[in-house]
Amino acid sequence: MTRIRRSSRLVAVLAAGALVLPLLTTVSAAHAHEVDTTTSSWLASDFNAAGIGDLGAANADIDGGGYYLLRSEMAAAGAPANTELTVPGSGLKFTLGGGVSGTADHVRAVGQRIETAHALGSQATGPATKIQLVGMGVNGGQQNVPLTLGLSGGPVQTTFSISDWCSSAPQYSDTLFGTHRHRYSGSTQSAAVCGLFATAPISVPAGQKLDYLRLPVNSNVRIFAIASDATTTAAVISGSRHVILTPDAVAGELMGVEVLGVTEQESVRYQWRRNGVVMRGVTGETYRPSGWDTGAAIQVQAAVIRSGFRPATAAPSAAVIVREGQIEVTADPTVSGIVRYGEELAVDPGRYRPANASVAYEWLVNGEAIPGATGATYAPDAATVGHSLSVRVTATAVGYSLHDQIVDVGKVAGRQCAVLQGARVSGASVVGETLTAIPGVYSAPQASSTTTWLRGGTPIAGATTTSYRLTTTDAGKTITARITTVAPGHDPIVELVAVGTVFSAAAAPLPASSPSVKTIKIKRKPALFHGKKTLKNRAKLKRGTVLKVRKPKVDARSVTYKYTWYRAGRKAAVGQKYRVSPKDNGKRIKVTVIMTATGYKSAKTTISKVIRVS
Structure with missing residues (x-):
């Protein structure tokens, strides 16, 4: 049995009287088919394959090669769905499924146990004394196939044989049923004439009741009905069932569904709908709405099935509107590179849920947007040097509120300016003489220099031009020119050019040309x-x-x-x-x-x- 634990977010039980579910999805080992809840076949809960289809609809496949029996021809040959039929010669009664397009209509034998107590056995209104399997063999006739009869006195082994579905006459002691018509593939009619057969009658021992059948593990055996002389009216699921759905639906967050009133012997097949339209392939107890579901009404309908019983419907859930989701950051964005004028920086956008979130960028200087800087990479220009740089990363996804965060990159450093020729000072270090600071040659274009004169390492008040006339205050002191060079986008260069000790005019050293x-x-x-x-x-x-x-x-x-x-x-x-x-x-x-x-x-x-x- 398939169930889900009750969530604290589930709504209260719905009132009875909700609309009846006509078609519901079920998933088998090989196919996904809908359950026909309008059928009168007590075997329908055990159907796991579709072999009766519609022209060109690709909704049935009997033998794995895409071939199927045409629904309209079956009905025209006297074998309509949901009508009590009789096996020629034995008089045993049965009902075929497959009355609705796209629904499962037969059992593919994979070793499963089919409960028959309520339809044919000890719980039946009138128990069966003999049965016939109505179906076919595929990929050849199936002879001496093992079958377990689950009798009230204990299991008994027997065998049966059934002809290939495209045999023109019975291959064994089985009976050709009056449905032999063409088989189809896609929209093409095949020359082969194919249909159903009924096995030779299998008797239930006197005094015994047939409570279950154990099928062989043989997928070439297909059973569309079990004919019998029983009264099968007890094989009906009784009581009411209600579907409840997570009341608060948010894009990206898991929704859960549960059917109240389901017994241990029953299981549920779910059908999820978006704005009333079936969501194909969504058949589980949970569903995670995507951003495209935002604003849509989600509703769940369900079929309750039980082996050996006609399927029942559950009252559908109330529709829940999906709200806008919140984008979740699973890995923060980062910036790599050197934060320097002219050096390229690159953003790793980070990781988000949903994974298909798109990301946009906006680079900021001192918190203000830089015009045109909206790419994943950015090289700071000269105007940003010395200022704080950051980038705003904005994640968006359909059906989700946007999420943005600002990544601080740091203060932008300038380029390194190379000194091609150092600064110097001309003039004699003698009181009354004028010294002149001469800037050097630098690699940065548009470089400009300023000068501050120092006496004994301390700036001289007002001495901030390129020339300085030495005074008596400077005598015996060391004079130095501090030359500061700046260029757009570059770190400043500071050069200290020492002139040396200043002499008074009387104590000045002899000129360099003097022989002494x-x-x-x-x-x-x-x-x-x-x-x-x-x-x-x-x-x-x-x-x-x-x-x-x-x-x-x-x-x-x-x-x-x-x-x-x-x-x-x-x-x-x-x-x-x-x-x-x-x-x-x-x-x-x-x-x-x-x-x-x-x-x-x-x-x-x-x-x-x-x-x-x-």
């Missing part, structure tokens, strides 16, 4: 290192390796060093360090060191090596 001015003497030449190792000629280095110049040892104090790097004779960088790139492979790398000090002539030295880069 000393020349800086180099006591130890500079050297190139990578890490802690001295760089050797033709050394093999990895890309990204940093080379560093060890300062030369000189005899002067307060010396200023200026480093310039060259690749194959062309200027490549400035500064004490240099990062190796693939362009350096096989090239001679030269660095020039210029040393200056107050009261000395400047000195220059050079060191070079050929390097290989892997």
